[in-house]
Amino acid sequence: MKDVGKIRSSFPALKRKALNGKPVIYFDGPGASQMPNRVNRAYNDHVLYDKANAGGYFETSVNTTEEVGRARLALSMFMNCDEDEVVLGANATTSIFQFSRALSRNWTSEDEVVVTKLDHFANVSPWVEVAHDKNCKVTSIRFDLDTGKYNLEDFEKAITTKTKIVAVNYACNAIGTISPIKEITKIAHAKGAMVFVDAVHYAPHRLIDVKDLDCDFLVTSIYKYFGPHVSAVFAKKQHLQNFSPYKWNLHLILYQIVGKRVHLIFLQLQRFRVQSNTLLLCLIKVEQPEKIWKLHIIKSQNMKTNSANTF
Numbered sequence: 001m002k003d004v005g006k007i008r009s010s011f012p013a014l015k016r017k018a019l020n021g022k023p024v025i026y027f028d029g030p031g032a033s034q035m036p037n038r039v040n041r042a043y044n045d046h047v048l049y050d051k052a053n054a055g056g057y058f059e060t061s062v063n064t065t066e067e068v069g070r071a072r073l074a075l076s077m078f079m080n081c082d083e084d085e086v087v088l089g090a091n092a093t094t095s096i097f098q099f100s101r102a103l104s105r106n107w108t109s110e111d112e113v114v115v116t117k118l119d120h121f122a123n124v125s126p127w128v129e130v131a132h133d134k135n136c137k138v139t140s141i142r143f144d145l146d147t148g149k150y151n152l153e154d155f156e157k158a159i160t161t162k163t164k165i166v167a168v169n170y171a172c173n174a175i176g177t178i179s180p181i182k183e184i185t186k187i188a189h190a191k192g193a194m195v196f197v198d199a200v201h202y203a204p205h206r207l208i209d210v211k212d213l214d215c216d217f218l219v220t221s222i223y224k225y226f227g228p229h230v231s232a233v234f235a236k237k238q239h240l241q242n243f244s245p246y247k248w249n250l251h252l253i254l255y256q257i258v259g260k261r262v263h264l265i266f267l268q269l270q271r272f273r274v275q276s277n278t279l280l281l282c283l284i285k286v287e288q289p290e291k292i293w294k295l296h297i298i299k300s301q302n303m304k305t306n307s308a309n310t311f
């Protein structure tokens with residue numbers, strides 16, 4: 001067991017007391033993670049000493065470029081892809097919107113879009129809006145209300161040779177269901193469709209391996225795993241080569257991302273292979289969570305083998 005006190009003390013937010021005078025516990029996964037001192041220090045150091053646009057020849061700009069490079073390297077390890085397949089941007093919702101617009105430039109009314117009912121609005125509305133603008137058909141895949149899971153046959157039926165994109169989440173932030181992305185990707189690729197995975201809720205809980213999943217795009221939001229509110233998108237190189245975005249971030253001002261030691265946080269996550277339960281337990285040392293005041297553990301028998309915690 002790690003030193004819980006030491007780990008807690010690196011998160012200033014955990015010093016706060018609840019109304020009953022007890023130390024707070026943040027169980028609200030969908031409501032973001034807290035930021036540890038070292039990330040905040042890294043951010044401040046950069047803003048105070050090295051703030052500059054990347055890509056220039058003066059010292060602070062060179063430092064900024066290097067820091068962005070390190071952050072991308074760390075994120076490529078985090079998702080298991082190449083560094084030039086990491087696209088940094090604003091929050092996940094904005095990035096998905098930008099990708100949806102860039103990818104759909106040549107879509108016509110003959111094309112189709114598949115979204116799912118368990119997905120966060122962030123990975124539904126951009127695709128539905130694009131489909132609306134291009135007069136494309138949209139199919140929304142339902143899930144089984146008893147198990148909280150998708151039925152792969154529904155994907156088989158919904159995805160056709162006209163489907164351009166299948167937008168699906170990796171883990172649902174409402175009920176914790178983990179989607180069978182690898183299988184869904186196989187079905188989509190067999191019909192020539194691309195897969196855009198929302199891994200925002202999954203990323204803080206389990207390891208991501210985009211090579212194994214073989215998905216085309218996958219987005220995470222760094223504020224869900226101890227960082228600032230910016231996103232990292234994995235995009236397959238072959239797609240980026242034909243990519244035509246409306247907005248280029250050539251001189252992306254990434255003060256938030258480039259903090260000097262931010263990348264270590266990602267590397268540590270990778271190294272310790274942190275999973276949600278382990279992380280929660282080591283931060284709050286809850287041995288019998290059901291005894292905590294007002295905490296109700298809702299568990300469905302059917303869902304127990306397939307869940308990323310959600311509170």
Ligand SMILES: Cc1ncc(COP(=O)(O)O)c(C=O)c1O
Binds near residue numbers: 030094200221
């Ligand atoms: C599963 C999921 N997808 C997308 C988002 C949106 O992320 P962002 O706030 O970075 O736009 C969230 C945020 O809670 C989420 O939980």
